[in-house]
Amino acid sequence: MAVQRYVHGYRPQENQRLHDQAGALVDLLHHDTAYPSGSAVLEVGCGVGAQTITLAKRSPDARFTSIDVSAESIAEARRRIRGAGLTNVDFLRADVYALPFAAASFDHVFVCFVLEHLPRPADALAHLKALVRPGGTITVIEGDHGSAYFHPDSAAARAAIHCLIELQVAAGGNGLIGRQVYPLLVNSGFKNVRVTPRVVYVDSSRPDLVDGFTRRTFTAMVEGIREPAIAAGLLDPQRFDQGIRDLHRTTDADGVFSYTFFKGVGTKDTLREITDGQ
């Protein structure tokens, strides 16, 4: 994946958005992820470390190797992890399709908001499967932009969101990948695959999510692709801006916003199971 193809870009306000998102979603996405003492965990596509902090805090006696294709993102992630006083993470710049690790060298692999940006997610999963020891697990978390709906409904808002989906396709990614986590893991040969939806349901009784998710995560994400969407002729500026206003409208007292992430966990066959299966 070429760095410049990352649809959300690398601006400072985007880095802040990623951390806002992570804060709003920590419990929803990560409450059931904890790795045993001494286990070696590979985090793929750590970006600016938005999830790394949560992982490293929740599993203080596991050892994380967090990789990303962007050296700048890794520098930022390293700063944040050190700033949080965490010492159980090693960072490395690497490409997910050409990882410098021996086969079966990790107990667990963690992949969050990465497959959506990859042209060949199935290939990436095959590479990652080779790095997991038999009996180890993979955890995949992805959003699905087609899962977003809201009240009041708005065709302009839906059109603006669709720009993001189209730009992601043009960049070789897939903004609707959340719903495909199950078949991707199964087709990659992982066993006991269990996928669960994680709904971010937001109404005005949940002001933290109104601000932290609807406004500063999702709407900010769509707003972030205004220039490329207009430059690509996907939507005219007036219509795009109406869509953004309508997304903000869903943060009013009578507004509602819903978005779903999908979390999947699969296990690599143990040697015994592999033998039995032959």
Place this chain on the structure above:
Amino acid sequence: MAVQRYVHGYRPQENQRLHDQAGALVDLLHHDTAYPSGSAVLEVGCGVGAQTITLAKRSPDARFTSIDVSAESIAEARRRIRGAGLTNVDFLRADVYALPFAAASFDHVFVCFVLEHLPRPADALAHLKALVRPGGTITVIEGDHGSAYFHPDSAAARAAIHCLIELQVAAGGNGLIGRQVYPLLVNSGFKNVRVTPRVVYVDSSRPDLVDGFTRRTFTAMVEGIREPAIAAGLLDPQRFDQGIRDLHRTTDADGVFSYTFFKGVGTKDTLREITDGQ
């Protein structure tokens, strides 16, 4: 609501569909609904009793009054409840806008899959609020057809689902009402309103839901409006049938289907709170 405006109709196979749906969803929708011994509960729009059986079983010492606008549906519901050996339900034919009960005569009101069919859901909630004693609760459960998405994605399937949404609008209802449960309850004056999404996430690791929900509940529901949708010119027969095939395609081993219901609970002010508020 005139009987003939009920979008799903009253055919025997539709009654079976409603019971299949109820069976597949009992835990998801109703696990957190139980009424105290001796409480008087009004069930609005009981239909053929698909939810009534669950309610009456789960709260054996509460007394239910279950009403519906259709005498035929009530006859069927009564048969089913008696067949299940339950004796804590009284049935009554009545219109939700003109209910023959004194103010504050119920401890709790339960409304499931009803508001979506009503032209004036806010008026209905105002009527129902008058029937609840101060401190009592209302529970509202509604689906949202705009929450359906699936893999493989299909424009034809989305178009067929959209026919259902349009027919429901034409009949005076609203198939996207799930996302509006929160503002409807708040605007009706209920307090402490809490809405939670209930996602029916289906992949092939959950064969009961593949059959009980994707196939026999949702796809059957869309299939059920084939004739009126085509008669209304909303979609040509070939396209509609392609949409149905594509919905069935989501039940294959690599298919995924997701749909979300919304459950809201609100409390009527106690007399003290009402006084304090003045």
